[in-house]
Amino acid sequence: MQIKTIQLHNYRCYEQADLSPCPGVTALVGGNAQGKTNLLEAVVLCATGRSHRTSRDQELIRWGEDAARVYVAADRTDGSHEVELTLRPGLRKGIVVCGKRAARSGELMGHISAVLFSPEDLRMVKDGPAERRRFIDMELSQMRPAYYYELQRYNRAVTQRNALLRDISEGRATSASLSAWDSQLAKSGGAIIRTRGAFLARLARVAEENHRELTGGAETLELLYQAGAPEDEEAYIRALHDHMDVDLRRAATGVGPHRDDLVFLVNGRDARSFGSQGQQRTVALSMKLSEMRVMRDELGEWPALLLDDVMSELDPSRRRALISRLKGVQTMVSCTDISDLAGADIGEIYTVEKGILTRREG
Ligand SMILES: Nc1ncnc2c1ncn2[C@@H]1O[C@H](COP(=O)(O)OP(=O)(O)O)[C@@H](O)[C@H]1O
Numbered sequence: 001m002q003i004k005t006i007q008l009h010n011y012r013c014y015e016q017a018d019l020s021p022c023p024g025v026t027a028l029v030g031g032n033a034q035g036k037t038n039l040l041e042a043v044v045l046c047a048t049g050r051s052h053r054t055s056r057d058q059e060l061i062r063w064g065e066d067a068a069r070v071y072v073a074a075d076r077t078d079g080s081h082e083v084e085l086t087l088r089p090g091l092r093k094g095i096v097v098c099g100k101r102a103a104r105s106g107e108l109m110g111h112i113s114a115v116l117f118s119p120e121d122l123r124m125v126k127d128g129p130a131e132r133r134r135f136i137d138m139e140l141s142q143m144r145p146a147y148y149y150e151l152q153r154y155n156r157a158v159t160q161r162n163a164l165l166r167d168i169s170e171g172r173a174t175s176a177s178l179s180a181w182d183s184q185l186a187k188s189g190g191a192i193i194r195t196r197g198a199f200l201a202r203l204a205r206v207a208e209e210n211h212r213e214l215t216g217g218a219e220t221l222e223l224l225y226q227a228g229a230p231e232d233e234e235a236y237i238r239a240l241h242d243h244m245d246v247d248l249r250r251a252a253t254g255v256g257p258h259r260d261d262l263v264f265l266v267n268g269r270d271a272r273s274f275g276s277q278g279q280q281r282t283v284a285l286s287m288k289l290s291e292m293r294v295m296r297d298e299l300g301e302w303p304a305l306l307l308d309d310v311m312s313e314l315d316p317s318r319r320r321a322l323i324s325r326l327k328g329v330q331t332m333v334s335c336t337d338i339s340d341l342a343g344a345d346i347g348e349i350y351t352v353e354k355g356i357l358t359r360r361e362g
Pocket residue numbers: 011012013014030031032033034035036037038039058059060061062063352
């Protein structure tokens with residue numbers, strides 16, 4: 001996939017921007033707080049429907065303005081694709097896909113495909129399970145709109161079941177009324193767990209290979225998927241049933257994919273607790289490279305790669321390994337100093353200053 005055009009209007013610090021990234025590596029160079037991440041974030045927004053930094057659209061609208069617009073057009077093997085988003089405070093996103101207004105946010109998925117690698121990806125390794133589930137969900141939703149809808153259904157069902165749990169414990173409903181929700185949860189949650197399981201199994205194989213390569217054979221990486229419920233429907237319902245007393249006490253559902261986790265084992269040990277900062281960073285890099293690879297296999301073409309300020313944090317050998325993977329992958333890479341990209345085959349350089357992009361000649 002090739003991004004042809006990125007246009008921003010009143011998005012974050014940009015009043016107006018119009019960029020046509022080259023097919024190879026486009027470098028975005030600028031000091032702190034000039035708008036590099038904002039630009040990449042806009043692409044993420046068109047690819048996934050959400051920003052990686054905030055869930056509040058209001059923050060994306062340029063201060064003092066009442067609407068923001070983001071437009072990304074890309075060429076894929078099956079033709080050209082366009083996503084246009086309009087953000088207004090307090091309103092749902094206006095979404096236009098290939099010239100047609102979309103009724104549901106899931107409709108924007110699958111048109112612009114991008115993988116973002118940023119320093120925050122370290123959180124996937126270091127932070128709690130919610131970060132890892134977010135990574136899995138962003139990924140799967142981007143590749144499969146059906147998964148995204150299933151997730152929405154599931155989350156709604158959990159919220160409703162939790163409300164019912166509260167009603168039961170306060171005597172406004174009987175526990176017999178739970179069973180309808182339990183079968184719905186088992187159906188939807190089971191489907192999510194099966195999809196995540198299959199995806200993670202593929203990711204694990206690729207990640208293991210990537211990690212071995214990145215560490216020159218010194219480290220192994222294993223991914224362990226810890227599902228929050230059995231994937232089999234009947235077993236799932238039984239698990240819900242067995243957990244009912246605790247659920248009633250807490251007015252919260254304790255079984256299901258919203259409790260999933262993913263463990264990264266480096267040389268057999270949990271990288272979250274025992275990994276050094278450097279090892280954790282390498283895990284994040286292995287995961288990103290693997291995500292890109294799995295997406296390519298699924299989509300039949302490379303997604304765009306967005307590298308946000310990660311070069312300066314990698315040691316020279318990891319940096320070289322990353323750069324060697326960029327062949328044939330359209331890449332947008334931000335950095336504060338162009339020397340961070342030494343060794344990369346840079347197609348174009350833009351300077352980013354106070355929300356203004358300037359193409360550097362020569
Ligand atoms: N809604 C907004 N309106 C105007 N400016 C914004 C908005 N949100 C963030 N900014 C500004 O954008 C800048 C940060 O841009 P960012 O892309 O994160 O910088 P960097 O170049 O370091 O990646 C900051 O100066 C911040 O004040």
